[in-house]
Amino acid sequence: MVSALAVGELFIQESQIDMAPLARDCDRIYTNADRLEDTSREMRRRDYDRAHRIFSKYDHKADALKFLAAVCAYGYASDGDAFCNQMFLRPNALKETLQLRQQLTNIARSNNPGLVGSFQAHLVEPSDKQLRALKQITAAGFIDQVAIRMDLAPAPPDIRLKPKRAIDVPYITLLSSHEGVKESTEKAVYIHPSSVLSELSPSELPQYLIYSHLQQSVPSHINDKPSKIRMFPLTPISGLQLSALAHGTPLNEYGKPIGKTESLGGSPERRECWVIPSLIGEKGSIGWPLPAKKVIQKKDTKQGWVIERFIQ
Secondary structure: OHHHHHHOOOEOOHHHOOOOOOOOOOOOOOOHHHHHHHHHHHHHHHHHHHHHHHHOOOOOOOHHHHHHHHHHHHHOOOOHHHHHHHHOEOHHHHHHHHHHHHHHHHHHHHHOOOOOOOOOOOOOOOOHHHHHHHHHHHHHHOOOOEEEEHHHOOOOOOOOOOOOOHHHOOEEEOOOOOOOOOOHHHHOEEEOOOOHHHHOOHHHOOOEEEEEEEEEOOOOOOOOOOOOEEEEEEEEEOHHHHHHHHOOOOOEEEOOOEEEEEEEEOOOOEEEEEEOEEEOOOOOOOOEEOOOEEEEEEEEOOOEEEEEEEOO
């Protein structure tokens, strides 16, 4: 998965494949050649959708695992180029990914003798536990590249038109994605059409997303609409996971205790309480409140009350 994310662009984009029905003059005769061409385009569309369903088998909301599935499947292909042609993959990108996998394996073996075996092109199917771990590892690696759905953000702005497609649902990134923009609605980023999430309904989209990078889309010259910033999602993540992964980083901040505080005594003095963590991106920003956590705090002579451990 690391190799795939490093290489990027494993999949041939839909816009680069002739799959849409051709527009024809209604006055001209629809010939057998036209019928064969339309049938061919329909078959390409069917095969393209089937390939992406296969690669999304591990998780229909996590693009990172889609990359993993593609790399693993390529490792079993007897003819790599033919497999890429059949599954709408970029042969050069997959070859580069395979080479990078070998290099990373060698690096891991040299630094951890006995822990990692020799390189194997064939990888076993990951377990559910491994898939959960892989998503959290991905989130930890890109922890500062997180976005929240605009309608579920603190103090969300009024959105006049309710989005009908997933790719039109606005998200806000934790760190600034637009220079010199003040209005929250103009700071929005949107899911790239190539993401597995683009197939979902707006109501199915997760509150938080970890993404790999942003890209300025090409402006439309038809209706003079401004270009959008598109994000390439990697995996959804929950508020509790965000709080745990961001703990100990400058992105995480804890508020004062809420509700009842129970003194535990001792030396140094300890107490049991609930606190609300927040993700803090820009300096002076309000941040995004995350689910409350029950903690044990101890009193430090210099820092005051600090978290010693989490209870839940």
